[in-house]
Amino acid sequence: MSDWTDLLPDPAKAYLHDRKLDEVECIISDLPGIARGKAVPASKFAKQSQFYLPDSIFYQTITGDWSDAAGKEGFIEKDMILRPDMSTATAAPWTGDWTLQVIHDAYDRSGEPISFSPRNVLKRVISLYEAQGWKPVVAPEMEFFLVAPNINPANPVEAMMGRSGRPAAARQAYSMSAVDEYGPVIDDIYDFAEAQGFEIDGITQEGGAGQLEINLRHGNPVKLADEVFYFKRLIREAALRHNCFATFMAKPIANEPGSAMHIHHSVIDKRTGENLFSGPQGGETDAFFNFIGGLQKYLPAGIAVLAPYVNSYRRYVKDHAAPINLEWGRDNRTTGIRIPISDNQSRRVENRLAGMDCNPYLGIATSLAAGYLGMMEKIKPTKQFRGDAYEGDGDFPQVLGEALDEFDECEKLHQILGVEFCRVYSIVKRTEYQEFLQVISPWEREHLLINV
Template sequence: MLQPDPARAAESAPPSRSTEAIRALFSQHGVRDVECIFPDISGYPRGKLMPAERFLAGEELRICQAIPMQAVTGDYSYNPVFPDSDPDVRLLPDYATVALAPWANVPRAVAIHDCLELDGSLCQFAPRSTLKGVLARYAALGLRPVVAPEIEFYLTAPNADPAQPLQAPLVRGGRAEVGQSAFSLNMLNELAPFWNELRDACRTLGIATDTWIHEVGATQYEVNLLHGDAMAVADQAFLFKYAAREIALKHGLNAVFMAKPIAGSAGNSMHLHISVIDTEGNNVFSLADGSESPHLGHFIAGLQTFLPELMLMLAPNVNSYRRYVAGSQAPVNLQWGYDNRTTGLRIPASGPSARRVENRLAGADANPYLAMAASLAAGLEGLQAQLASSEPLAGNGYDSAHSLPRSMEESVQAMQHSAFARTQFGDPFVTGYCAVKALEWASFQREISVWERRFLLPQV
């Protein structure tokens, strides 16, 4: 059984960029301001704009502790877990993330920050803190997760009236795409000015992308990020979504990461490919002879056992649950199989060093820090407790029961009552996160939908 080594928990993070190098970058490009940002619970960038010279001087920046837990509606929960005094937290820059802001119309930089309490401890309400806590438990065991996300999104025409459905934009031939063009290079070449700028932005931001493809939906795309350190890749996914949205707006488009933005069309996923390596760089899912290690089954079992309680971190919004439709290549349960895309957990065909688990549950709307934290925490518990997985499924996963939560409300209840979630992420985070999500659910319940007006108004 894997046991923690306290000495390993204190191992330092990868070396950060020096302040001298940052100063030279700012000087070379005439950087005027720095976007001091952090991800809130939705994975949305929040923070403050700071003059570059004050950033270089190391001036302390603070923000309200409640901001990381702001609801998508802009509201705040008044659950007692949040202090009535609304105290400050410090924003501490991660210098390794400093880069030019490619969406800015004046020279500007961007830097991802951690939220720290005034005593120097990580703020428990901040998603980056949540992932750091999980990664520290891996480090204590001499392990390091390697993650690669596949991020799907739509490019749509402007949508001034939210009551109207999203529409595909006009492309080169003067008509809107009608779909069913998966993996088409012609369709991938459409909207080239946007793609050229986004590619340049990824290079500027240090986002290591792999393949870019056209997906099934009309003007739906998938960009795969290269595998790497979980925190670094989460930062890249966060910046990728920020850059895509900003650059799309410059080109008269919307980059849409909702899990199911268009009725009758494919949903947007964020599949997470996960492996775990030891201190020698060996994949613990493979034995020395290249065969499958028992650790793979234990990791899968952890995901099967605990992800149902953590679905709110993988499917965080009301819309998220519309994606889980049988026959859509979105999962409906946590069956697993070898190279089987009908299951929630897939083992892609690969060599021993690349043996990995593909978690297909997360939508593109998920906060990458929280989706990774949930997946890695569940898998690690399976490793440590040596849990046993189900048998691999060779057939159609949609023939098995729909066992995932069917609504955000159901997932809120599951996480609220999860002893595992509270042990892994702490009572303040779980209570606060569920309180905010319950607030969003209540806001949704107050809306009257088009469906209700269409069918109920004339007939009941």
């Protein structure tokens, strides 16, 4: 083995044991969370310390069109310098040869991090915590659907065919029999995750037809965002092996629940190693309540990042397993902010707003940013909600255009996430929104064509 392979994480070394590495995929997340980059022969990767991609990858919409988000120099597609983070090196076990993936960080020519690169945005937020002597800890939950192949976008998404020969059934939450229906896909997910060195905390059947949830162990926010970024590709590849699609759309099937990326947060005092949300006698601290207050105050402005597409807002339906407001409650899944049952050291706050369609780096960064502002400004939350929060009113934007307006107006959130990132993000998302508004839907043709 060459010198650089000695730096690989243990799972990557185990994957390559007694095997010849053929290729390395040098990747970076764009704004939607799509892996961009280059695949290079292993021999070439061994000789390079960096490679280049144009900054325009961050100006593209989800459809591949270009937004007018370039800076003062104009749309010249200047190169960024991408450097590998070797701690992220992991297998690509679905490939036909022996391949590694490595996440890269983006810098400009003066060595400064590119401010609108999603991984850099999350690192920026974490650095603000660290400056206070705090260490944020997160645990994401990933919900997704396994669906029948959808070749024609004009057709509705349908449930996948299960092992029994019947379509996956809805309203079978936590059913082990339902999980068994797509056991072969789950087996490949486990195998791929093991090869990549990822630890799954559990897989459960959710309430939708063919809807699953994967929980990840709590830890460093960047590491967990990397894993969600990797997992999306891993799960898609496992599904394709079994003639189905994996989708992370927030609301892929009408009349079914949507898919969330619930984010659990806690904050550790770096000096003592203690959870800042729990006091010496085990009680809830001011920091705990301030974090909740920050989520309540700033997530309405951050919803444009947690729910980044027009489809995202179809998930927020009363009594459909997604929150409609930012009430908070203990062990209450109807509230937007939930406090799970835990011991004192594990006390945490769960943000239930984020959709699985959001970029994991940006979703986690925005959630942490809101909590950070709450702790710094000592924001007090509303009174704990008791009962069914679906009986209340909504208190965050319900459409993308309104969400972007609130995002644009929140200067304090811009200061935490980065002003330049917020500028680029808003322009890209408004471009996507305008693209969507040009599309005439079947509903409009059915009900308006000859009736109005």
